[in-house]
């Protein structure tokens with residue numbers, strides 16, 4: 001089992017979360033690309049694109065809860081706002097409005113979207129990990145694999161070289177990167193290996209929350225299956241809560257306890273994955289489920 005072998009600089013105040021409260025609560029997350037206009041701000045647009053001002057309402061009033069150790073799948077066609085939603089949660093995009101609270105950060109009392117840049121950096125280092133579809137976004141290709149993990153540890157205030165190496169080796173082993181290759185550059189690794197290095201980096205500081213954006217897209221089926229197995233075993237072993245974004249309902253079926261379906265920036269349906277798959281209510285979900293059969 002992975003244990004943080006390094007001393008943590010988290011204060012009790014900042015990490016304390018109530019056992020019963022969700023790890024993550026998102027309310028009315030809205031992200032508009034463009035300035036918006038009186039037409040698209042007042043009208044309920046059929047699509048997420050405003051024909052008058054050209055703005056895109058990538059996410060519109062997205063709300064959900066995520067419990068400890070739970071995997072929430074987010075599915076929808078290309079352009080439905082899935083990536084914008086997780087990138088907003090990881091502060092890669094600035095939201096237009098809405099709130100998100102994390103039980104392990106200021107006891108779930110702070111809207112992370114309105115925190116200072118310094119506090120948001122803190123949240124990225126201690127409270128959340130992110131795994132991108134494109135490993136170039138999550139990894140520094142000119143750092144070694146262990147150097148990538150070390151970067152995350154150093155950002156969280158750990159400076160003891162021996163401990164950092166030990167922890168990096170432990171994490172890379174966990175994702176089945178041989179210790180003998182820990183000093184190799186990730187650019188020399190296969191796509192599946194790069195995703196596994198990204199996962200180990202995201203787990204470096206034992207975050208209670210992991211965001212995964214299309215992490216198996218573009219990988220061979222057998223490699224995909226290995227990465228999905230790894231994600232499942234990490235969730236079981238470490239009880240990390242995860243938001244897993246995928247356009248592929250097959251991936252969601254394998255991983256997610258609950259599923260949220262997005263279309264044109266809006267959540268059209270959410271519920272237990274089994275229920276969504278067996279008895280989809282929204283016509284769009286029915287279409288997705290039938291295309292899987």
Ligand SMILES: Nc1ncnc2c1ncn2[C@@H]1O[C@H](COP(=O)(O)OP(=O)(O)OP(=O)(O)O)[C@@H](O)[C@H]1O
Nearest residue numbers: 033056058076077078079080081082083084085247
């Ligand atoms: N930087 C940007 N500037 C303008 N519009 C953007 C930007 N990023 C995303 N969008 C728009 O926001 C909408 C949602 O995009 P997003 O990438 O979140 O969708 P997605 O569901 O993740 O799609 P995919 O599965 O293809 O990645 C799209 O219409 C897209 O064109």
